Amino acid sequence: MGGGAGGVAVLGQPPGGNEAGGRMKPATWPNAHPETGRLLHVEPRAGRFSDAHVADLPSLLRAGDLLVVNDAATLPASLPGRTESGERIELRLMSREPDDTWTAVLFGAGDWRKRTEDRPPPPVLPVGTRFIVGGLTARVVEVLPPSPRLLRVAFAETGAALWAALYRGGRPVQYAYTGGPLALWHVQTVYGARPWAVEAPSAGLPLTGSLLLGLRRRGVALASLTHAAGLSSTGDEALDSALPRPERSDIPRATVDAVEHTRAAGGRVVAVGTTVVRALEGRAARHGGRLVAGEGTTDLLLGPGYVPRVVHGLLTGVHEPGSSHHALLQSFAPLPLLREAAAHAEAQGYLGHEFGDSCLLLDA
Incomplete structure (x- = not known):
C-alpha cells in the first residue's frame, strides 16, 4: 500500500512494485508506538540529510508553519x-x-x-x-x-x-510483506473522516494525537483536505504504469485560507503525503497558480522540472529506490541527493512501506 499511491508516498518505490523484491526491509506490521519510528530529514538546498525520529517532528518545524493532512478514511476495498x-x-x-x-x-x-x-x-x-x-x-x-x-x-x-x-x-487492501491479516483500524489515521481512500494515506499513520498536540504547542498550524488515495500496485505492468489515475479531492475554504495566510507570513506549507501534494498542486495548476476551495479531480503527475507552487516540503515514507517515485520526489529534491539518501536509509536499516519509517523533505 504504499499509497498510494495513490496513495502512498515513498523514497523511490519501484513502478508498480509494492511487493517487488528489494534490499530494504519492509515493515511487516503497524508500529504500536509510531512516534518512535525513524525519520530521515532531507534538506534539498543544503544537499544534506540527517537521522531523527518521528517524535522529533515538532523540533524540525517552526512556529508559523502549516502541516496539511489528508483526512480520507480508508475503505475495506x-x-x-x-x-x-x-x-x-x-x-x-x-x-x-x-x-x-x-x-x-x-x-x-x-x-x-x-x-x-x-x-x-x-x-x-x-x-x-x-x-x-x-x-x-x-x-x-x-x-x-x-x-x-x-x-x-x-x-x-x-x-x-x-x-x-x-x-x-470487504477487507483492507494489503500486500504479501505484511505479517498477518490487517483489521480496518490498522490502516486509519487518527484524523480519518470521510471514507474516500482505497489504500491508507500512509504518510499520516505515524502522526499520533500526542504528536499533533505537540505540533500545535510548537505553533505549527494544522489543516486538512480529503483526497481519494487510490491503489498503489496491481501486479499488472500495463496498469501499474498508468498509476496514479485521476483522483478526486475536496479542499475546504478554511484550508485555502490557512495556506494563503501561512505563505503570506513567510511560513512553510508541509504536505503529509503525496496525495496532499497532488490535491493542492493539482488544484493550483488548474487555476493559474491560485488555490481554490471545493471539490475536483487531479491528474497531475509530479516529476523532474515541476516546481511546486503551493507546497514547500513533504513528509513521506521510505521505500526501495526505483525510477517511478524518484521522479515524483524530484519535484522537491535533486536526483543525486535522493539516491544518496535512499542508500543511507537502506544501509542504516530503515524500514519501508506503509507501516515503515518516514522521510521529511524540507529545508531547515
Whole structure:
C-alpha cells in the first residue's frame, strides 16, 4: 500500500512494485508506538540529510508553519468473491465515480498472502457480466484501457445497504510483506473522516494525537483536505504504469485560507503525503497558480522540472529506490541527493512501506 499511491508516498518505490523484491526491509506490521519510528530529514538546498525520529517532528518545524493532512478514511476495498461460473476472484475498488459506479481492478484466485505479480490472471469479464464479491452483486459496465482487468462496475445494492455490505464483506487492501491479516483500524489515521481512500494515506499513520498536540504547542498550524488515495500496485505492468489515475479531492475554504495566510507570513506549507501534494498542486495548476476551495479531480503527475507552487516540503515514507517515485520526489529534491539518501536509509536499516519509517523533505 504504499499509497498510494495513490496513495502512498515513498523514497523511490519501484513502478508498480509494492511487493517487488528489494534490499530494504519492509515493515511487516503497524508500529504500536509510531512516534518512535525513524525519520530521515532531507534538506534539498543544503544537499544534506540527517537521522531523527518521528517524535522529533515538532523540533524540525517552526512556529508559523502549516502541516496539511489528508483526512480520507480508508475503505475495506478488497472484496473476495466468485464469478457466476464459480471461479474465485478478488475485486479491489479504485475509485467511486460521480454516477455511483466504481472503477476497480480484478484479480485472479488467491489473497494478500501471494504477491500481486504472482497471482494467476483473472477471467475476462465482458460488459454485462454479473458476479458476487463481498456479498455484493456487481455488473461490469465498462472495460477500461489499458487492461481488461480494469473495470467500471455497478452494484445492485445502493445507499445504506451498499455501505453496510461493503463494511461487512470487504477487507483492507494489503500486500504479501505484511505479517498477518490487517483489521480496518490498522490502516486509519487518527484524523480519518470521510471514507474516500482505497489504500491508507500512509504518510499520516505515524502522526499520533500526542504528536499533533505537540505540533500545535510548537505553533505549527494544522489543516486538512480529503483526497481519494487510490491503489498503489496491481501486479499488472500495463496498469501499474498508468498509476496514479485521476483522483478526486475536496479542499475546504478554511484550508485555502490557512495556506494563503501561512505563505503570506513567510511560513512553510508541509504536505503529509503525496496525495496532499497532488490535491493542492493539482488544484493550483488548474487555476493559474491560485488555490481554490471545493471539490475536483487531479491528474497531475509530479516529476523532474515541476516546481511546486503551493507546497514547500513533504513528509513521506521510505521505500526501495526505483525510477517511478524518484521522479515524483524530484519535484522537491535533486536526483543525486535522493539516491544518496535512499542508500543511507537502506544501509542504516530503515524500514519501508506503509507501516515503515518516514522521510521529511524540507529545508531547515
